[in-house]
Amino acid sequence: MTDAVTERRFDVAFLPALQLLTFSTGVVDAVSYLALDRVFTGNMTGNVLFIGFALAGTGTTPLLNNVVALVGFLIGALVCARIVRGRVHASRLPTANLAVLLGSAALALALGIIWLAVSTLEGVLLLAVTGLLAIVMGAQAASVRATGITDVTTIVVTSTLANLAIDSRLAGGTGDKWRRRLGAVLAMGLGGAGGALLVRFTGGASALVVAALLMLVAVALLHVARRREEAALG
Template sequence: MAASAQTWAEREYGLALLVLTAATGAVDGVSYLALDRVFTGNMTGNVLFVGFGLTGVDDIPVVNNLVALLTFLLGAALGSRLTRRDAGGPVRLPRSSLVVQLVVVVGMFALAGVWLGVGRLGTTVMIVITGLLALLLGAQAAAVRHTAIRDLSTVVVTMTMVNLAADSRLAGGAGAAWFRRVGAVVTMGLGALAAAAVIRWLGGPYALLLAGLLMGLGTLLLVRARRADAGYAEAATTA
């Protein structure tokens, strides 16, 4: 019973993290296409852009990328600090992680609303929105680490692809967790695709609203997974 419950809980958490990965893909689509070539979730890309920009490559916004790097780091630190004290209980995802997720969702919608109100963004407002988006995604990535599903960080799929290849039958492995790992790559791409389409036809703030909706759906799925996880933990305790 315990083994099957653990497997079921992991599937439920995995589904929620896949939706959050799609949301990150959408946010990165917004930040790259509508906020001047900067990522707010994929920090590897920003490190490369800073390197390119420092050599004098045209149209690489070094300041924007540095801001995203620093605020993402700050967000991850805050997310870890806020959830660490509540971690280690019978349920793998602490309640404080859901609080962080709620703040992230509200923040996404608030930034989209500000963007809609301002209209065309000036450089300063663009950098502020970029920094806040990176802060939110950093906090989210730290908060969901407690699910202990390392293949689904929600903000990057590079190591997911390495694990997929290393554990594949082609590499002599057993093909473990291939569906979840492929799903992470696909959902991030779909999120970016959806954001790009919305940006093309409606504009950046509407794509950010879409990302907020995805983030909200992922958070609701996390709530459902946590409740079921808590139910199994209680049943195991009283058995």
């Protein structure tokens, strides 16, 4: 079996989990924007723009909340990178990366439960939840990079959309990988829609708990894919 065929087979094993993480990110960002005062904890492109709007004195998004989310995301990615850097493992997803993802999902679940307990988030507590949730998303983004599936980052779909168009048959390309790319875009959008409905009918705290549970399921799927890859590699 050629390396290309082997890599494609391993990609297929990891993809369902990564698409589920992408869906959960859509839920998390719906919760963040609709229930944490107009901020994204996963989509940092939006936060950078919101910060720019606020600095220019336009728009209605709060500056501090978005800065907290941006800094939190950077901290999450940085800490994860320090933990996993240099780790060698037979699988493309080392144990350390999987552990970070598990810890991140557990933290998101804890935040949702705390939110349910206190009912309303205000002031410092609101900022703390925003920052910690952004740390979760930053760590997730850094952890899944090890899979090498660059079209499904689980956090953003801008580059995925660009690649979908660039490599399409309409643009003279081969149309390779269009299913995973379109799947990632749909997963993010459907996650956002589902998250918005959950926030509307059950509240932000419950929606966050659902997102965290989806993350945990995705981590379990990643573990299964990892075990299969290890077995195939011998």
